[in-house]
Amino acid sequence: MSRSAKVFNTKLTQLLGIRTPVVLPPMAGAAGGKLAGQVTSAGGFGFLSASYGATPADFKQQLSFARSALQTPDSINSTAVEFPVGVGYLAWQLETPKSTVLELLPIALEHNIQAVWFAFGENLPQWIQFVRDHDRRLGNDKKTLIFVQISTVKEALVAANEWKVDCIVAQGVESGGHGAGYALPLQNLLPLVLAAMPADSPPILAAGGLANGAHLASVLTLGAAGAVFGTRFLFANDSLYSDLQRKALVSATSEMSVRSMAWDSARGTLGWPAGVDGRGLRNSTVEDFENGLAIEALQSKFQEAVKNQDIDRLIVWAGTGSIVEELHIEAIEHLETAKSLVM
Numbered sequence: 001m002s003r004s005a006k007v008f009n010t011k012l013t014q015l016l017g018i019r020t021p022v023v024l025p026p027m028a029g030a031a032g033g034k035l036a037g038q039v040t041s042a043g044g045f046g047f048l049s050a051s052y053g054a055t056p057a058d059f060k061q062q063l064s065f066a067r068s069a070l071q072t073p074d075s076i077n078s079t080a081v082e083f084p085v086g087v088g089y090l091a092w093q094l095e096t097p098k099s100t101v102l103e104l105l106p107i108a109l110e111h112n113i114q115a116v117w118f119a120f121g122e123n124l125p126q127w128i129q130f131v132r133d134h135d136r137r138l139g140n141d142k143k144t145l146i147f148v149q150i151s152t153v154k155e156a157l158v159a160a161n162e163w164k165v166d167c168i169v170a171q172g173v174e175s176g177g178h179g180a181g182y183a184l185p186l187q188n189l190l191p192l193v194l195a196a197m198p199a200d201s202p203p204i205l206a207a208g209g210l211a212n213g214a215h216l217a218s219v220l221t222l223g224a225a226g227a228v229f230g231t232r233f234l235f236a237n238d239s240l241y242s243d244l245q246r247k248a249l250v251s252a253t254s255e256m257s258v259r260s261m262a263w264d265s266a267r268g269t270l271g272w273p274a275g276v277d278g279r280g281l282r283n284s285t286v287e288d289f290e291n292g293l294a295i296e297a298l299q300s301k302f303q304e305a306v307k308n309q310d311i312d313r314l315i316v317w318a319g320t321g322s323i324v325e326e327l328h329i330e331a332i333e334h335l336e337t338a339k340s341l342v343m
């Protein structure tokens, strides 16, 4: 049997009815409906993001892009799910007064999506209950799967034992975009979370700095049920990243990826729960922030950069996985192994 004809069998592939335990996370400003549908169509599972001021009309359009991208049915999951994509919410934005994000949760549920993903909020149980109440009102056995992203063993235990979520995403400190600055590296966090879980725990996914098949294999070997690839999917044609952002990513090395509140301060998207910051490519916005530039000046330079599309000040969220570096290391490794075959 060819390698691509083989399928994986993990708690995640069983839960979602998919063949490859690869998940596209909801990435604000980066993962829209088209990419989410494409990832599911290819055998993984795609989430689109519902955040940062999207209107209900914009959001419905993203959902329809996802539906269109799903029209390659034979590769799709075995469980005959009607709409096999997920939608992710930044939970604190659901709680922000006058936020449009709150309107987007019932819309997604009415569209019968397969899963929701919640991250970064103090009141996650309230939103989990919201989804369960919706399912109960429908009363047709439909169960929207609930994914929750966590950063510590304690959070994982609460999510599994108290909230009874369907899937837990363990996010290491290497992750691109927002995350807990206090999280452990994935190689430490994942085994600790797995060891703390009961045998019948929900699937545990690994997130942070993963960029290739060797990484997927390594987290599966540790006991994860699947892997989340964020930064890696930013390179896809249908990610919502601009060409400029992609170009910056291509030439970046892992060391350029730093955690900071610089970009949120500059763009005015503050209000994250304590301890959460964002990982992206170091640039002049970070330098100015670290040198103590006044917030007004930081923001006005940022607005100027938006006008001029100055990537040295704009945001390029990115984890520690660098594509060029990965290829470099992999190629050297294979060439060295090949060399040793000849005496």
Ligand SMILES: Cc1cc2nc3c(=O)[nH]c(=O)nc-3n(C[C@H](O)[C@H](O)[C@H](O)COP(=O)(O)O)c2cc1C
Pocket (backbone or CB within 6 Å): 025, 026, 027, 028, 029, 030, 049, 051, 088, 089, 090, 118, 119, 149, 171, 174, 175, 176, 177, 178, 207, 208, 209, 210, 228, 229, 230, 231, 232, 317, 318, 319, 320, 321
């Ligand atoms: C551009 C970008 C936007 C992100 N937006 C979100 C988001 O809206 N909600 C969320 O839960 N996680 C978000 N994340 C984090 C991802 O869920 C995931 O944990 C992370 O991408 C994994 O690390 P990696 O980028 O190194 O693969 C984002 C990540 C990136 C790169």
